[in-house]
Amino acid sequence: MKRRLNGPLLVFGGPYSNLEALKAMREIADMRGLTPEQCLCTGDVVAYCADAKACVDEIRNWGVPVVMGNCEESLAEGASDCGCGFEEGTACDLLSKQWFDYASQQITQDDRNWMAGLPRQIDYSYAPFRLKAIHGGVDEINRFVFASQKMIISEELLKADVDIVLAGHCGLPFYQKVGDQHWINAGVIGMPANDAQPRSWYCLIEPDENGLDVSFHQLAYNHERSAEKMRQAELGEGYATALETGLWPNLDVLPELEKKRTGQALSFNRFRINP
Ligand SMILES: [Fe+2]
Numbered sequence: 001m002k003r004r005l006n007g008p009l010l011v012f013g014g015p016y017s018n019l020e021a022l023k024a025m026r027e028i029a030d031m032r033g034l035t036p037e038q039c040l041c042t043g044d045v046v047a048y049c050a051d052a053k054a055c056v057d058e059i060r061n062w063g064v065p066v067v068m069g070n071c072e073e074s075l076a077e078g079a080s081d082c083g084c085g086f087e088e089g090t091a092c093d094l095l096s097k098q099w100f101d102y103a104s105q106q107i108t109q110d111d112r113n114w115m116a117g118l119p120r121q122i123d124y125s126y127a128p129f130r131l132k133a134i135h136g137g138v139d140e141i142n143r144f145v146f147a148s149q150k151m152i153i154s155e156e157l158l159k160a161d162v163d164i165v166l167a168g169h170c171g172l173p174f175y176q177k178v179g180d181q182h183w184i185n186a187g188v189i190g191m192p193a194n195d196a197q198p199r200s201w202y203c204l205i206e207p208d209e210n211g212l213d214v215s216f217h218q219l220a221y222n223h224e225r226s227a228e229k230m231r232q233a234e235l236g237e238g239y240a241t242a243l244e245t246g247l248w249p250n251l252d253v254l255p256e257l258e259k260k261r262t263g264q265a266l267s268f269n270r271f272r273i274n275p
Pocket of ligand 1: 043044069070071135142170
């Protein structure tokens with residue numbers, strides 16, 4: 001599937017069953033006058049928060065292209081967990097099993113069929129650039145790729161064989177350039193970025209006569225309401241608190257550098273991508 005782009009592209013990751021965040025994202029897209037085709041979700045529509053079914057309904061109703069996340073893959077297959085590959089018995093493993101069972105009970109067979117039909121990659125042409133949207137790694141849906149892992153990024157970029165990769169899954173927004181190739185992770189909207197801010201992040205790519213302008217933006221939404229719903233659903237305190245404090249309940253998946261940055265406010269400049 002190859003899509004041709006002319007105007008701006010709004011990229012967002014992981015709604016994570018956070019309906020308030022997803023609705024806020026849609027409102028921003030509408031405010032900017034962006035059509036669904038000018039938006040992209042990099043997967044994991046369903047995860048930690050309380051509104052699994054409502055988020056699936058919202059995103060299907062919105063009609064934005066969605067790349068399959070490991071959460072969609074696992075729910076579509078009727079698997080027993082989210083497929084993140086967390087080590088058995090770790091905090092991540094236990095927390096993910098909890099929301100997974102809850103989400104699995106909410107969604108319908110029709111939702112699972114929709115998830116099963118999602119593309120694993122979406123190719124864009126954004127003259128003169130070639131882009132590929134994926135979830136984790138190019139061949140591995142649940143591969144964590146973080147900003148500090150330049151070797152992994154260059155390996156993945158080599159496989160992708162395009163100018164720009166738009167990725168998700170890791171939960172943290174970042175931009176990296178390796179040679180002439182670019183890796184953009186828009187972050188996720190359904191959880192904060194472990195930066196002690198309750199707001200989450202998304203990315204906007206805007207073309208001009210000289211190339212592309214890439215900017216990262218914070219998404220403010222009613223996180224108190226999302227946290228309250230998680231508590232009502234008894235989904236565990238860890239991620240409900242994270243929505244309020246902006247700090248993740250555990251850091252198992254993070255490389256050392258990202259661990260050290262816990263609680264530090266993210267500040268992004270705009271990035272230029274020139275032909
Ligand atoms: Fe994921």
